[in-house]
Amino acid sequence: MEEIIAERMQGIPRSFIREILKVSLDPAIISFAGGLPNAAFFPVREIQNATEKVFEKYGASVLQYSKSEGDEQLRSLIAARYLEKKGLHISPENIIITNGSQQGIDLLGKVLLNGGDNVLIEEPGYLGAIQSLSLFKINFIPVPLDNDGLDVATLAEVCGRSRAKMLYTVPNFQNPSGISYTDSNKERIAALAKEHRFVVLEDDPYSELRFAGEPGKAFCHILPEQTVLLGSFSKIVAPGFRLGWIASPPWLHEKLLIAKQAADLHTSSFTQKIMAEFLSDNNLDEHIAKIIEAYGNQCRAMQSALSRHFPKSITFTKPEGGMFLWGRLPEGMDSMELFQAAVRERVVFVPGKPFYTGNGLTSTFRFSFSCVDIETIEEGVKRMARALEPFEKRYGIN
Amino acid sequence: MEEIIAERMQGIPRSFIREILKVSLDPAIISFAGGLPNAAFFPVREIQNATEKVFEKYGASVLQYSKSEGDEQLRSLIAARYLEKKGLHISPENIIITNGSQQGIDLLGKVLLNGGDNVLIEEPGYLGAIQSLSLFKINFIPVPLDNDGLDVATLAEVCGRSRAKMLYTVPNFQNPSGISYTDSNKERIAALAKEHRFVVLEDDPYSELRFAGEPGKAFCHILPEQTVLLGSFSKIVAPGFRLGWIASPPWLHEKLLIAKQAADLHTSSFTQKIMAEFLSDNNLDEHIAKIIEAYGNQCRAMQSALSRHFPKSITFTKPEGGMFLWGRLPEGMDSMELFQAAVRERVVFVPGKPFYTGNGLTSTFRFSFSCVDIETIEEGVKRMARALEPFEKRYGIN
Numbered sequence: 001m002e003e004i005i006a007e008r009m010q011g012i013p014r015s016f017i018r019e020i021l022k023v024s025l026d027p028a029i030i031s032f033a034g035g036l037p038n039a040a041f042f043p044v045r046e047i048q049n050a051t052e053k054v055f056e057k058y059g060a061s062v063l064q065y066s067k068s069e070g071d072e073q074l075r076s077l078i079a080a081r082y083l084e085k086k087g088l089h090i091s092p093e094n095i096i097i098t099n100g101s102q103q104g105i106d107l108l109g110k111v112l113l114n115g116g117d118n119v120l121i122e123e124p125g126y127l128g129a130i131q132s133l134s135l136f137k138i139n140f141i142p143v144p145l146d147n148d149g150l151d152v153a154t155l156a157e158v159c160g161r162s163r164a165k166m167l168y169t170v171p172n173f174q175n176p177s178g179i180s181y182t183d184s185n186k187e188r189i190a191a192l193a194k195e196h197r198f199v200v201l202e203d204d205p206y207s208e209l210r211f212a213g214e215p216g217k218a219f220c221h222i223l224p225e226q227t228v229l230l231g232s233f234s235k236i237v238a239p240g241f242r243l244g245w246i247a248s249p250p251w252l253h254e255k256l257l258i259a260k261q262a263a264d265l266h267t268s269s270f271t272q273k274i275m276a277e278f279l280s281d282n283n284l285d286e287h288i289a290k291i292i293e294a295y296g297n298q299c300r301a302m303q304s305a306l307s308r309h310f311p312k313s314i315t316f317t318k319p320e321g322g323m324f325l326w327g328r329l330p331e332g333m334d335s336m337e338l339f340q341a342a343v344r345e346r347v348v349f350v351p352g353k354p355f356y357t358g359n360g361l362t363s364t365f366r367f368s369f370s371c372v373d374i375e376t377i378e379e380g381v382k383r384m385a386r387a388l389e390p391f392e393k394r395y396g397i398n
Numbered sequence: 399m400e401e402i403i404a405e406r407m408q409g410i411p412r413s414f415i416r417e418i419l420k421v422s423l424d425p426a427i428i429s430f431a432g433g434l435p436n437a438a439f440f441p442v443r444e445i446q447n448a449t450e451k452v453f454e455k456y457g458a459s460v461l462q463y464s465k466s467e468g469d470e471q472l473r474s475l476i477a478a479r480y481l482e483k484k485g486l487h488i489s490p491e492n493i494i495i496t497n498g499s500q501q502g503i504d505l506l507g508k509v510l511l512n513g514g515d516n517v518l519i520e521e522p523g524y525l526g527a528i529q530s531l532s533l534f535k536i537n538f539i540p541v542p543l544d545n546d547g548l549d550v551a552t553l554a555e556v557c558g559r560s561r562a563k564m565l566y567t568v569p570n571f572q573n574p575s576g577i578s579y580t581d582s583n584k585e586r587i588a589a590l591a592k593e594h595r596f597v598v599l600e601d602d603p604y605s606e607l608r609f610a611g612e613p614g615k616a617f618c619h620i621l622p623e624q625t626v627l628l629g630s631f632s633k634i635v636a637p638g639f640r641l642g643w644i645a646s647p648p649w650l651h652e653k654l655l656i657a658k659q660a661a662d663l664h665t666s667s668f669t670q671k672i673m674a675e676f677l678s679d680n681n682l683d684e685h686i687a688k689i690i691e692a693y694g695n696q697c698r699a700m701q702s703a704l705s706r707h708f709p710k711s712i713t714f715t716k717p718e719g720g721m722f723l724w725g726r727l728p729e730g731m732d733s734m735e736l737f738q739a740a741v742r743e744r745v746v747f748v749p750g751k752p753f754y755t756g757n758g759l760t761s762t763f764r765f766s767f768s769c770v771d772i773e774t775i776e777e778g779v780k781r782m783a784r785a786l787e788p789f790e791k792r793y794g795i796n
Contacts, residue, residue, distance in 0.1 A: 004596075006508065036463055062638055064437050106660065110406065111404060112402060112404050114405050199399070238461035242666045251399055255403060255407050264497035264640060268497075268639055271668065
């Protein structure tokens with residue numbers, strides 16, 4: 001019967017991450033691979049209290065079907081936080097609650113993309129977005145990232161001839177690279193978006209996890225009428241709820257709502273009410289401050305260990321927040337080859353390959369510092385340095 | 399910017415149900431319109447206990463990311479219940495937990511359907527399926543329902559020339575008609591599915607709600623290698639959890655899993671564990687028995703009121719379970735016109751139109767008996783009878 005499988009399912013990249021996770025299950029292995037937030041900071045007791053209140057206040061009604069848009073209280077709390085934290089005026093009416101921000105990518109794909117359309121994407125890019133958007137049978141047009149954001153010269157060149165409908169971007173503490181777009185970079189991108197009439201999909205799950213530097217402007221502020229903003233509670237509260245949101249300009253909202261309804265009617269009314277109750281009763285800033293402190297310490301510990309144990313010619317990005325560092329091996333060296341050597345040293349990371357839309361060798365790789373304590377980071381970096389040794393002569397690493 | 403909206407979003411039927419729900423908010427209105435399960439039977443206390451146990455047993459780990467397939471314990475419990483209740487051998491490995499069975503429709507659509515493909519669908523059919531599948535830009539081939547199931551002669555004729563990839567069916571207490579397919583009807587459909595190589599999408603959220611008659615065989619039993627079975631906790635426990643599942647033959651499972659991962663990574667690990675705990679600690683049969691008793695009483699009360707207050711020429715199906723009755727007005731009379739008259743009498747129902755894939759007048763309509771008590775049923779049917787009066791002469795209703 002396989003002959004009746006849809007065309008869109010052909011050539012979907014297998015999830016290499018899932019393969020790595022299997023290796024990571026061995027407790028002898030140190031993992032810099034996972035992209036998970038640190039469960040030590042999930043506010044379990046506070047969520048338990050919020051859950052009890054939800055049963056008390058709402059009883060059976062919270063277990064009934066509800067609106068496709070999502071819970072009104074939760075949408076208002078999200079809008080209020082955007083105003084307070086970022087000065088963004090987002091109406092609760094333009095927010096739809098989704099099953100994590102991942103679902104927002106799927107919904108926007110449904111609303112905008114025909115087969116054969118062109119989609120701009122930062123390279124390296126979030127592999128969940130690559131996988132999700134691949135199902136629409138679109139052509140990816142990768143635009144390289146540098147330390148300030150997108151390579152705007154390349155973007156200007158490709159969007160002149162591509163008539164792309166959309167740019168996928170994670171402008172803060174990007175996954176996988178950890179870099180953030182500067183304001184001037186964002187402004188130049190927004191000008192191109194306006195000129196060439198493409199939507200900016202601003203996927204922003206990490207921006208509240210800033211442990212250094214100053215926040216910039218959101219695309220949603222610079223170009224509100226063409227920006228779709230995705231947010232998530234996964235990194236700042238807990239991912240197991242699968243609660244995210246999509247905030248869109250009015251011309252897209254009704255279409256996204258139809259797509260949401262068709263996809264699964266609505267997101268769990270029960271988990272939405274728990275989150276609303278949790279947010280009402282607790283100081284989210286104080287909670288996030290604890291996460292930031294730990295992630296900042298772990299990032300600095302990893303940078304320090306790398307500076308002491310790694311050859312200088314292997315360079316890393318310098319994130320001001322988030323969960324990831326991005327490394328670069330000498331040109332021509334395959335990070336997949338290093339991965340195999342690292343497994344033998346009982347340490348794993350994610351090779352760059354799955355973050356690129358094309359094929360071919362990649363010399364880049366991602367380290368995550370969110371779930372490893374400082375001693376483990378030190379030991380893991382030492383193991384990585386040992387895994388590198390056999391390659392040093394061959395690739396002139398020093 | 400509207401010019402960049404994808405083709406699939408054009409011509410999606412607006413949800414008339416949502417419009418009706420707005421009218422129903424007026425407490426003076428009696429509603430036979432809703433398709434909701436009765437919240438009076440949600441096992442709130444038991445779910446609250448299960449939730450407390452989940453916090454105790456799992457703590458932070460239940461709030462972390464988890465597998466796209468879903469919780470292993472929950473998948474095992476679902477498989478064990480199929481074996482116990484229906485003698486169906488379904489491996490937990492072939493089950494994926496979804497956000498309600500609605501998401502299962504979307505996932506199977508992604509895996510099977512190219513634009514322009516033909517999809518067989520019972521007529522009248524579940525409007526959520528019509529909406530969801532419409533987004534794949536397929537051609538619906540409606541096959542009429544009668545009291546035994548599909549009109550097999552028509553099915554044989556259309557599937558000979560259509561090369562359809564899939565048949566969408568709700569074989570037990572169908573939404574909207576309330577009818578169930580007989581075993582011999584299912585066997586003849588399965589033989590055609592085998593001959594013409596199409597997948598049977600067996601959407602089965604209601605089969606445990608049987609208040610009369612004897613259960614038949616599942617398509618999944620008759621033709622396991624070509625049947626995809628959708629199940630849900632929405633009608634037997636509570637819909638607010640958004641927990642359903644898709645059980646598929648192995649040749650489809652891996653593809654569905656990729657589609658699920660791309661759609662939203664996974665369904666809430668928190669709600670899955672609560673449901674698993676609830677199922678382990680409670681007798682689901684005893685719980686369902688209470689629902690069945692009420693729905694059976696309400697169905698019989700509605701049938702009795704209709705026989706006393708309605709003209710005999712208006713006929714109704716005779717469901718053995720589920721939540722719906724399906725009525726038929728004289729040929730040529732538009733149930734939408736009756737709806738307007740009914741609103742004036744302060745009673746609402748769902749006109750047949752949204753359950754058909756084509757346009758044109760429909761003389762059919764759906765009454766739901768799940769959420770109305772016996773006195774309200776009596777009063778609502780009287781109001782409906784009054785709403786009918788002005789039409790009786792014109793359409794020869796007697």
